Every structure is written in structure tokens, then in C-alpha cells.
Amino acid sequence: MTDPDLLSLKALPTPALLLDEWRMMRNITRLAERATGLGVSLRPHLKTAKSLDVANRVTGGAPGSITVSTLAEAEIFHNAGHSDILYAVGIALQKLERVQALRAQGCDLVVILDNQAQAQAVARANVPALIEIDSDGHRGGLRPDDPVLIQVGRILHDSGCLRGVMTHAGESYTVRGVEAHADFAELERKATVSAAEVLRGAGLSCAVVSVGSTPTAHAARDLTGVTELRAGVYMFFDLVMAGIDVCTPDDIALSVLTTVIGHQPAKGWTMIDAGWMALSRDRGTASQDVDQGYGLVCDENGLVLNDLIVSSANQEHGIVSLRPGADKPMPNLPVGTRLRILPNHACATAAQHDRYNVLQQGGGPMKTWDRFGGW
Amino acid sequence: MTDPDLLSLKALPTPALLLDEWRMMRNITRLAERATGLGVSLRPHLKTAKSLDVANRVTGGAPGSITVSTLAEAEIFHNAGHSDILYAVGIALQKLERVQALRAQGCDLVVILDNQAQAQAVARANVPALIEIDSDGHRGGLRPDDPVLIQVGRILHDSGCLRGVMTHAGESYTVRGVEAHADFAELERKATVSAAEVLRGAGLSCAVVSVGSTPTAHAARDLTGVTELRAGVYMFFDLVMAGIDVCTPDDIALSVLTTVIGHQPAKGWTMIDAGWMALSRDRGTASQDVDQGYGLVCDENGLVLNDLIVSSANQEHGIVSLRPGADKPMPNLPVGTRLRILPNHACATAAQHDRYNVLQQGGGPMKTWDRFGGW
Structure with missing residues (x-):
């Protein structure tokens, strides 16, 4: 087990919960x-x-x-x-x-x-x-x-x-x-x-x-x-709140860092190492105007990759694909590429993790804040 | 915080994860x-x-x-x-x-x-x-x-x-x-x-x-x-497995113990202190022949109360109601009544808890087994 306090974002093991x-x-x-x-x-x-x-x-x-x-x-x-x-x-x-x-x-x-x-x-x-x-x-x-x-x-x-x-x-x-x-x-x-x-x-x-x-x-x-x-x-905000215009995706402070582990090119699928265990099973945007699947995909720095969502999730696997109707081709995301996933529901996604990896503006040293659960 | 090792099922605080x-x-x-x-x-x-x-x-x-x-x-x-x-x-x-x-x-x-x-x-x-x-x-x-x-x-x-x-x-x-x-x-x-x-x-x-x-x-x-x-x-088995005939509800070894905290009689709702934080957001039976909501309701001893499901879940609240088409009246479940909820998906429900409260056949002393998470 590595102490994230000592790590930069680049070295953080995935999946991991990030907080801006x-x-x-x-x-x-x-x-x-x-x-x-x-x-x-x-x-x-x-x-x-x-x-x-x-x-x-x-x-x-x-x-x-x-x-x-x-x-x-x-x-x-x-x-x-x-x-x-x-x-x-x-x-x-x-x-x-x-x-x-x-x-x-x-x-x-x-x-x-x-x-x-x-x-x-x-x-x-x-x-x-x-x-x-x-x-x-x-x-x-x-x-x-x-x-x-x-x-x-x-x-x-x-x-x-x-x-x-x-x-x-x-x-x-x-x-x-x-x-x-x-x-x-x-x-x-x-x-x-x-x-x-x-x-x-x-x-x-x-x-x-x-x-x-x-x-x-x-x-x-x-x-x-x-x-x-x-x-x-x-x-923290989340995609459910963005979907009803309480915030924009740029306000969402919480995301899950993940790594590309494979592809099914014929299907347009990119496999990542964040499944529902890291993202939660919450599908709160399913009933909204824009269904964000299990989350909206960003690059490692948090820039939203429009029309790219986690379309399916198993326990420790996610499948990233273009949303239906997307007018762009699937971007090239080689094995090893690191991505961030914005959550449907911050309460549910945060609950899947025992710590926040806290990013400071401008890239200062990353901090670790514990979180707790239970009743 | 109480040590469940010292507790009987009757005294266990809710919500809590049970394992038969x-x-x-x-x-x-x-x-x-x-x-x-x-x-x-x-x-x-x-x-x-x-x-x-x-x-x-x-x-x-x-x-x-x-x-x-x-x-x-x-x-x-x-x-x-x-x-x-x-x-x-x-x-x-x-x-x-x-x-x-x-x-x-x-x-x-x-x-x-x-x-x-x-x-x-x-x-x-x-x-x-x-x-x-x-x-x-x-x-x-x-x-x-x-x-x-x-x-x-x-x-x-x-x-x-x-x-x-x-x-x-x-x-x-x-x-x-x-x-x-x-x-x-x-x-x-x-x-x-x-x-x-x-x-x-x-x-x-x-x-x-x-x-x-x-x-x-x-x-x-x-x-x-x-x-x-x-x-x-x-x-452990679960309702998803029961829904595709791999097991019966009687084989399901995992459940969540919960307490009735209120009612909305006009709507046929009984409120319980187990929401999605205790049950998980998994809705794996939603696409099956029988939709079990957020879980099938049993009495405190594990006897299935047919047609009673957790129809809705907030973070720490569940709403118990009859499933659509049920031909029985809503049973009387006064404030304080304790129930067990069988999970849609054992992997997801167990992941919401840090321990199993282990019940032995015939009612021997309850044991506590730790469980872990993380990556």
C-alpha cells in the first residue's frame, strides 16, 4: 500500500477519488x-x-x-x-x-x-x-x-x-x-x-x-x-445537479481517476479499471434529458471529453464509449491512458472510497483527506 | 460505538449487514x-x-x-x-x-x-x-x-x-x-x-x-x-440470481437489518432506516421478469413477506410498499418493527458495509466478521 501523500497525480494508483x-x-x-x-x-x-x-x-x-x-x-x-x-x-x-x-x-x-x-x-x-x-x-x-x-x-x-x-x-x-x-x-x-x-x-x-x-x-x-x-x-456537485442546471460540469469538484486497460475496437469500447465499485451503481442521470451512463469522461487534467461516457460498468471494469448520436469519432486512448470520470451522484461515488486525493489549483502537492462511513 | 460481538440480533443497531x-x-x-x-x-x-x-x-x-x-x-x-x-x-x-x-x-x-x-x-x-x-x-x-x-x-x-x-x-x-x-x-x-x-x-x-x-x-x-x-x-446469492433461477430466495445468505421509522398511510408507504447507503444503488432486478425494487422485504427472522419490496431509496431512507399488482393489503408494521431486506446484488450491498453480523442456525451467539474494501 502506498501513501498517496507522497505521490503526485501522475503516480497515483487507479482507481482513485480526486477532489479539486x-x-x-x-x-x-x-x-x-x-x-x-x-x-x-x-x-x-x-x-x-x-x-x-x-x-x-x-x-x-x-x-x-x-x-x-x-x-x-x-x-x-x-x-x-x-x-x-x-x-x-x-x-x-x-x-x-x-x-x-x-x-x-x-x-x-x-x-x-x-x-x-x-x-x-x-x-x-x-x-x-x-x-x-x-x-x-x-x-x-x-x-x-x-x-x-x-x-x-x-x-x-x-x-x-x-x-x-x-x-x-x-x-x-x-x-x-x-x-x-x-x-x-x-x-x-x-x-x-x-x-x-x-x-x-x-x-x-x-x-x-x-x-x-x-x-x-x-x-x-x-x-x-x-x-x-x-x-x-x-x-462537490455532480452530473445530476448539472443535468438540472444547478451547476455546470466545470463546477464538479469530485472525479474518479482511472486507467485504460484494453479495447474492443469493433464495438467502439475502451475498457477502464473503474467499474461500479469505484463509480457506484448510481444512475441518477438515466431519467434526465442527457443520460451520462456511469459518468462523463475527462482527460487526466479534468478537461471534459464531450460525448464520451462510461456506458457500462461491472464491478472493477468500466466500458467507455461515445454516447448515442455523437458526431465525433472515438478518440485514440491507448492502453495506459489516464482519465477522470465525473460522477452522476457525488454522495454515492464518494461513499465507495475511504479517502479524497485533494488537488490544489496550479498543481501544488497533493493532499489526502480521510473519509469515513458506517452508521 | 457498540461491539456487535456482545449483541444479540435483537439488540443489533440498524442498518446492519446480516450473514446466515x-x-x-x-x-x-x-x-x-x-x-x-x-x-x-x-x-x-x-x-x-x-x-x-x-x-x-x-x-x-x-x-x-x-x-x-x-x-x-x-x-x-x-x-x-x-x-x-x-x-x-x-x-x-x-x-x-x-x-x-x-x-x-x-x-x-x-x-x-x-x-x-x-x-x-x-x-x-x-x-x-x-x-x-x-x-x-x-x-x-x-x-x-x-x-x-x-x-x-x-x-x-x-x-x-x-x-x-x-x-x-x-x-x-x-x-x-x-x-x-x-x-x-x-x-x-x-x-x-x-x-x-x-x-x-x-x-x-x-x-x-x-x-x-x-x-x-x-x-x-x-x-x-x-x-x-x-x-x-x-x-451468498442474491435476488438477481434468484430472478434467473440459479437459486431461490431461501438460498440468499445476505440481508440488511432495518427498523421502521414512519409511515405515509395515504400512499401505502412504510419508511425504514435503510436507504441506498445500506442497500446499494444496484437495481439489477429492474430488467428482470420480477422487479424487486431495492430489495425484497422479510420479517426480522428472515421469512419473506411476499409482494413487499423497497420501492424507493434515498441515502438513509427506504420506502417499503406493496409491489404493483399485489393482491394482499399492506401488513401492519408499526414504528420500531425490524425487517430484513434481501439484496438485488450481494457484491454491491456487501460493499456498503465494513462487517458481517453472522447468524448461526438455531440462534447461537452472533459473530462479527470484518470485511475490507479499497484497491
């Missing part, structure tokens, strides 16, 4: 400035990154408010000094002991829930919670006019555990363009602000009104009544 | 007996398992002949005593140094290749190789009648590096039933035996004739001329 730090910093700055302009605080979601080094950069160099998707993330980030954490997956009752243990260590860990069984258990455990609101029919949550909202709110309020409401417009990923995303942002705002009004109207506390997804966070025009914004994949 | 050891042992025995009956040696592929404990069981308790998909696997398994290893992904030239280092430590590590650039580099590095043969148009490899076969063979032979030929009928996964798989097994046999004859006819050595995929290994009727059989996913 300057692209990431540009993405981080862009959304931070948006949040400031909208008058809300930003609570970045670290489920994509799962890295202390990325966390440090996204919270501006000092511990800040963050969102997580697992208790493993909460434990690791709290251990590194982050003490204001939202665990944004509906709480499983069995996990409350670990939540309590973290809170006893001084972590202000807040959970989310959408039903009475959870509310009763959370109230008994004396853990603060946000009520999940369904703003778009995508997943969990209560509609603002659901009578269960006040029942759940009262259980939490009466035990001092009601912090507020939250929503996530997952359906915003299915539409394209800033106008469509702004509409979903308004759905998020309206649903949560309505729910907060319902709760307050019943005499229940509701300090926090939390909304967000990467598409809506980049499109929202007005967040009146909202207190905080959440987003996650924006720090 | 007795089902795995039944699957291992089944294919070992087939190989003996067919008169070939078995070289199990450990890319699915990536576990020393599974390797130990699949090779009968002593180090044996194995197949791997990464050099990380080769290094870890060799370190544990396995010294007869086929690395069955076309060799990237940059990886030859690590191959040489392992060989210098006494590991008989053999690589595969299908072109002259690879053959020249491998010959210079004095590394033994099998030539990959294309038996079904699925991926890489040379057709037996391709004139490049003899050119590549001669480069290897002249440097003492030609061990033989190998193929993998990946297309066998796309057809259903033992007759169809037997046809692919015969394609594998014919292509490799023909290639071996071409090489031998040119005065080149070809000791090894290696074939295999899980479907063809379970269906082959005659392997005359073949010396060894390879297969990987058979030790």
Missing part, C-alpha cells in the same frame, strides 16, 4: 453568500463529504452548525469539536440511547420525527426535535394541515423538546432550471412557515424553521419566515 | 460438489466476500486457490496464507510493480490481459498471465480466431509467462433458467478450449483453461478440456 479543492471552495463560497443574501443561517449537510477536512472548510475554519445523516457522523464530527448538529433522518427509537450519550457529552444534537410513537419516545428521552413537514410528497413528514401535527407538537412541547419544523424538497431533483427550483423552494417555505404558524397558533413553541435541498437552496428568491437553510451535495 | 452462515455453507457445498462432479478444480472469486473468515470457509479451512478483483484483495488474502491467486481484471501496467512485490513474497499471483501492450509489459516484468478470451461479447477478451491471440500468446510464451486462457460469460446473467445458462457454459467451454487449441497448435504452452460465472458454473453439463471453474456471488 479550489472548485469545492468556490462552491462553498457561492452558497454561503446566497444564504447571507437571503438572511438565513446555513447548516451544511455533511452526508456527502463525511470528512473532517471538508467539514472544517465548509464551516469556515471553526466548528459550526451542521447536518448529518447518521449517528456515526454525529459522533465523529462532535469528537472534532462540532457541537450544533441536526440528525436529519427520522429517529429510530433504538437509537435514542446514543443520542442521549452524545447530548450528555455536550453536543446539542437535535433529531427529526413525524409521528406520535417517535414523539413519545423522544419526549421520554428528553431529546430536542424538529417535526418533519412534507412539502412535496417526496418522502416522510406531516402536511401542515394534518391534525397529527398539533398532537405531535404538543407531546414535544409539553416535555420541552419542541425546537421547530423542517422539510426537504427531494422532488426538486426531478425538475430542471432555476424557475422550477424556485417553485419548490417556495413550497418548502410555505409548508414549513404554515406548519410553524399552526403550532404557534396552538400555543406551542417553534423557534426553528429549517428548509433546503441543493436545488432549492440555489434558487430560492425569498425565505421570509425561514430561519435556516440546509444543503449537502453542493460542495 | 448455514445458508452460506450450503451454497459453498453445493458448488464444491458440482465442481468435483464435473472433474474441474474450483477457484472461488472473493470479490463479493472480501473477508478472511469467508475465504477460510470457501477454501475448506486451509489456504486454497482463489480469484480476486483488486490487488488489495490479493495482498490481504496472501498475508493470511493464500498463495495461489488469480487477479481477474485486465492488468493496468502501473500495477505491475505491486504484482511483482507480491510474487517476490512467494505469492503465485497470475494476471489477465487481452492485448499486446499489456503482454509486452507483463513479459518484461516476468509475471505469469492468462489471456482473456471473449466468449459472449460481454466485455473484454480476444475471440479464439483473432490473429492477435497468437501474437499475444507468443510474447508471453517466449518470456515463460503464458499460463493459459480464461473467460467469464457475463451475458449469462441476462438469461433465465438452467438450459439457457448451460448454453452459455458451453460458449465458455468452446471459446476457451478453441483458444487453447489455437495456442497449442502454434507451439505455445497453455496449461490452464479457466471458465466461469455463477450462472454457468451451476448449469454446465460438460467441461471437457477445461481445468478450472470460477464463481463468486454463489456463496
Whole structure:
């Protein structure tokens, strides 16, 4: 095993996960400035990154408010000094002991829930919670006019555990363009602000009104009544986000370095040593206007080779070919050629790797940042 | 973090990867007996398992002949005593140094290749190789009648590096039933035996004739001329294999334990704490006769709840619902209910986890077996 810290990009074994730090910093700055302009605080979601080094950069160099998707993330980030954490997956009752243990260590860990069984258990455990609101029919949550909202709110309020409401417009990923995303942002705002009004109207506390997804966070025009914004994949971006015009391929900070290992010339196939184990099985662009297969191919320096995609993937093999309808010939990519693959879905691709190989603008020494997984 | 060694299944935090050891042992025995009956040696592929404990069981308790998909696997398994290893992904030239280092430590590590650039580099590095043969148009490899076969063979032979030929009928996964798989097994046999004859006819050595995929290994009727059989996913099996009749759901040894965290009653949705991070993004049954979504739902004891599937998955959320056309009502699954999800693709699901929680028949104490990843 070689220590990538000692290696240049040219010597890095493949497949390997690359992170362009300057692209990431540009993405981080862009959304931070948006949040400031909208008058809300930003609570970045670290489920994509799962890295202390990325966390440090996204919270501006000092511990800040963050969102997580697992208790493993909460434990690791709290251990590194982050003490204001939202665990944004509906709480499983069995996990409350670990939540309590973290809170006893001084972590202000807040959970989310959408039903009475959870509310009763959370109230008994004396853990603060946000009520999940369904703003778009995508997943969990209560509609603002659901009578269960006040029942759940009262259980939490009466035990001092009601912090507020939250929503996530997952359906915003299915539409394209800033106008469509702004509409979903308004759905998020309206649903949560309505729910907060319902709760307050019943005499229940509701300090926090939390909304967000990467598409809506980049499109929202007005967040009146909202207190905080959440987003996650924006720090890296990916082809799914580019496919709905939240970013361009040039904003994508994450890629997989790979090596050409063979060809099937009659079929126009170039074989690479990155299969789904390195790229993930995510096919998020399959339902978009432009299907990017298992990823868009770039040269070793990150220049997009238009119309060249990973059209098929086995566990450790990828097949690179021209996309259907391409009007150029297949480029010459001899055995040994190194390529970069832009991912469909940064969360899924990053999860296949245990480290980021971090590239600095202008070609300074490569850094290695660990990433973690598990629950 | 809790040590699962100390836990019973009832107390295991979710999501978690479960392995039924007795089902795995039944699957291992089944294919070992087939190989003996067919008169070939078995070289199990450990890319699915990536576990020393599974390797130990699949090779009968002593180090044996194995197949791997990464050099990380080769290094870890060799370190544990396995010294007869086929690395069955076309060799990237940059990886030859690590191959040489392992060989210098006494590991008989053999690589595969299908072109002259690879053959020249491998010959210079004095590394033994099998030539990959294309038996079904699925991926890489040379057709037996391709004139490049003899050119590549001669480069290897002249440097003492030609061990033989190998193929993998990946297309066998796309057809259903033992007759169809037997046809692919015969394609594998014919292509490799023909290639071996071409090489031998040119005065080149070809000791090894290696074939295999899980479907063809379970269906082959005659392997005359073949010396060894390879297969990987058979030790665990999965819904993709069940969907093409290589196994039944009762043979599937791998599952993901999960907890119900909420409901959307109007939609017939039950939310669970296993999303694609725990199940993988693999949708291998999407193109089969029965689409199992992101997995088939069982009760906590592993009893299949027919017609209940994970119909949708976010990163840490799954949505359980009845499959289209189900003629039963949605069962009552209160918050806190624990379920098991059978995976579409064992290789992809196992790769999302760092350990197996191993269940013994009859409910003996649960064991924990580590698994590894990386390259």
C-alpha cells in the first residue's frame, strides 16, 4: 500500500477519488453568500463529504452548525469539536440511547420525527426535535394541515423538546432550471412557515424553521419566515445537479481517476479499471434529458471529453464509449491512458472510497483527506 | 460505538449487514460438489466476500486457490496464507510493480490481459498471465480466431509467462433458467478450449483453461478440456440470481437489518432506516421478469413477506410498499418493527458495509466478521 501523500497525480494508483479543492471552495463560497443574501443561517449537510477536512472548510475554519445523516457522523464530527448538529433522518427509537450519550457529552444534537410513537419516545428521552413537514410528497413528514401535527407538537412541547419544523424538497431533483427550483423552494417555505404558524397558533413553541435541498437552496428568491437553510451535495456537485442546471460540469469538484486497460475496437469500447465499485451503481442521470451512463469522461487534467461516457460498468471494469448520436469519432486512448470520470451522484461515488486525493489549483502537492462511513 | 460481538440480533443497531452462515455453507457445498462432479478444480472469486473468515470457509479451512478483483484483495488474502491467486481484471501496467512485490513474497499471483501492450509489459516484468478470451461479447477478451491471440500468446510464451486462457460469460446473467445458462457454459467451454487449441497448435504452452460465472458454473453439463471453474456471488446469492433461477430466495445468505421509522398511510408507504447507503444503488432486478425494487422485504427472522419490496431509496431512507399488482393489503408494521431486506446484488450491498453480523442456525451467539474494501 502506498501513501498517496507522497505521490503526485501522475503516480497515483487507479482507481482513485480526486477532489479539486479550489472548485469545492468556490462552491462553498457561492452558497454561503446566497444564504447571507437571503438572511438565513446555513447548516451544511455533511452526508456527502463525511470528512473532517471538508467539514472544517465548509464551516469556515471553526466548528459550526451542521447536518448529518447518521449517528456515526454525529459522533465523529462532535469528537472534532462540532457541537450544533441536526440528525436529519427520522429517529429510530433504538437509537435514542446514543443520542442521549452524545447530548450528555455536550453536543446539542437535535433529531427529526413525524409521528406520535417517535414523539413519545423522544419526549421520554428528553431529546430536542424538529417535526418533519412534507412539502412535496417526496418522502416522510406531516402536511401542515394534518391534525397529527398539533398532537405531535404538543407531546414535544409539553416535555420541552419542541425546537421547530423542517422539510426537504427531494422532488426538486426531478425538475430542471432555476424557475422550477424556485417553485419548490417556495413550497418548502410555505409548508414549513404554515406548519410553524399552526403550532404557534396552538400555543406551542417553534423557534426553528429549517428548509433546503441543493436545488432549492440555489434558487430560492425569498425565505421570509425561514430561519435556516440546509444543503449537502453542493460542495462537490455532480452530473445530476448539472443535468438540472444547478451547476455546470466545470463546477464538479469530485472525479474518479482511472486507467485504460484494453479495447474492443469493433464495438467502439475502451475498457477502464473503474467499474461500479469505484463509480457506484448510481444512475441518477438515466431519467434526465442527457443520460451520462456511469459518468462523463475527462482527460487526466479534468478537461471534459464531450460525448464520451462510461456506458457500462461491472464491478472493477468500466466500458467507455461515445454516447448515442455523437458526431465525433472515438478518440485514440491507448492502453495506459489516464482519465477522470465525473460522477452522476457525488454522495454515492464518494461513499465507495475511504479517502479524497485533494488537488490544489496550479498543481501544488497533493493532499489526502480521510473519509469515513458506517452508521 | 457498540461491539456487535456482545449483541444479540435483537439488540443489533440498524442498518446492519446480516450473514446466515448455514445458508452460506450450503451454497459453498453445493458448488464444491458440482465442481468435483464435473472433474474441474474450483477457484472461488472473493470479490463479493472480501473477508478472511469467508475465504477460510470457501477454501475448506486451509489456504486454497482463489480469484480476486483488486490487488488489495490479493495482498490481504496472501498475508493470511493464500498463495495461489488469480487477479481477474485486465492488468493496468502501473500495477505491475505491486504484482511483482507480491510474487517476490512467494505469492503465485497470475494476471489477465487481452492485448499486446499489456503482454509486452507483463513479459518484461516476468509475471505469469492468462489471456482473456471473449466468449459472449460481454466485455473484454480476444475471440479464439483473432490473429492477435497468437501474437499475444507468443510474447508471453517466449518470456515463460503464458499460463493459459480464461473467460467469464457475463451475458449469462441476462438469461433465465438452467438450459439457457448451460448454453452459455458451453460458449465458455468452446471459446476457451478453441483458444487453447489455437495456442497449442502454434507451439505455445497453455496449461490452464479457466471458465466461469455463477450462472454457468451451476448449469454446465460438460467441461471437457477445461481445468478450472470460477464463481463468486454463489456463496451468498442474491435476488438477481434468484430472478434467473440459479437459486431461490431461501438460498440468499445476505440481508440488511432495518427498523421502521414512519409511515405515509395515504400512499401505502412504510419508511425504514435503510436507504441506498445500506442497500446499494444496484437495481439489477429492474430488467428482470420480477422487479424487486431495492430489495425484497422479510420479517426480522428472515421469512419473506411476499409482494413487499423497497420501492424507493434515498441515502438513509427506504420506502417499503406493496409491489404493483399485489393482491394482499399492506401488513401492519408499526414504528420500531425490524425487517430484513434481501439484496438485488450481494457484491454491491456487501460493499456498503465494513462487517458481517453472522447468524448461526438455531440462534447461537452472533459473530462479527470484518470485511475490507479499497484497491
